[in-house]
Amino acid sequence: MNKLTQGVVLLLFGGAILRASVTDLYLRYVKEGLRPFLIATGVLLVAAALMTIWYSFRETPSDSGEHGHEHEHHGPGVGWLLILPVLGLLLVAPPALGSYAANQAGSVVAEPVGGSDYPPLPAGDPVELSLVDYASRALFDAGKSLDGRELSLTGFITTAPDGAPMLARMVLSCCAADGRPIKIGLDGRTPIDVPADTWVQLTGVYTARTIKDPVNNVDVAYFEVRTWQEIPEPKQPYA
Structure with a gap:
């Protein structure tokens, strides 16, 4: 040249x-x-x-x-x-990382915040939480700051090893190349016959149930769904 x-x-x-x-x-x-x-x-x-x-x-x-x-x-x-x-x-506008990437990688380990107590949630229900915040409070605070509150979570549908739907969102440290999923298991009125990668907004409550992610053996929190709706992919798809 x-x-x-x-x-x-x-x-x-x-x-x-x-x-x-x-x-x-x-x-x-x-x-x-x-x-x-x-x-x-x-x-x-x-x-x-x-x-x-x-x-x-x-x-x-x-x-x-x-x-x-x-x-x-x-x-x-x-x-x-x-x-x-x-x-x-x-x-070309590439699609955001979705269910395929989430199924190939283990769920990120939600880290506890400093100290033993989590700050109380804002007033008013439902309270919108990130999947990382919900998982962290559910796993490391035994759901104490979540109990009795109506919550709202947003993510895309992926599939658990048993075929049940899960909620997920990709978490970036820097860029899409290092993206890893945060996964939440679903109980209650879960989305049925919803294709993988469909974005949904769920409302529901904390449940103490957990499972192990078979990919990396970390704890995965669960969420009890009461209502849900499909939504467009958000402008910022990553957590």
């Missing part, structure tokens, strides 16, 4: 990153808090690309004449493959 071509490819890379960052597309790849870093990276790449293109046009014939033949032959054509991930980012 000559300098002009390198600059164009770099410009496409930076533009693709900026496009993903200023829309919700970046949420398919990384955590929400990384957006400022992506924007800064995209701006730097675009700036470097524009400088490269500018220098390629400023280059005089005498600068390149001595090595003209070398420039004509350029580098290996495989360099053009760099354009493929750019096109993929520009043209």
Whole structure:
């Protein structure tokens, strides 16, 4: 590749990153808090690309004449493959990790908060909780802060080893490549005949039942469902 071509490819890379960052597309790849870093990276790449293109046009014939033949032959054509991930980012919106990824990995271990007591839930029912928060309170606080409250959980449907529906959501440490599921078993009026990957919002109450995840043998909390409804996939699919 000559300098002009390198600059164009770099410009496409930076533009693709900026496009993903200023829309919700970046949420398919990384955590929400990384957006400022992506924007800064995209701006730097675009700036470097524009400088490269500018220098390629400023280059005089005498600068390149001595090595003209070398420039004509350029580098290996495989360099053009760099354009493929750019096109993929520009043209294809990948689906969020779902039930297949959840079934292949063990549930994350919900960590207890500092101290022995969990803070009380906000007033008003139902209280909307993340799956991680619910699992942590159910497993490490014996449900004391959950008992007697109507709760609301949101996630996608996946399948337990026995074929029963479970609720799950992928948890990211940094990006989708390190995503792991948090899984919640379901009792009561569970969603029936709902395809895997369907997003649902459940209301119900705490139940003390737990099972072991057969993938990594960690405890999985249960939730007693009273009502449920299908919902669109949220803008931020990851926890």
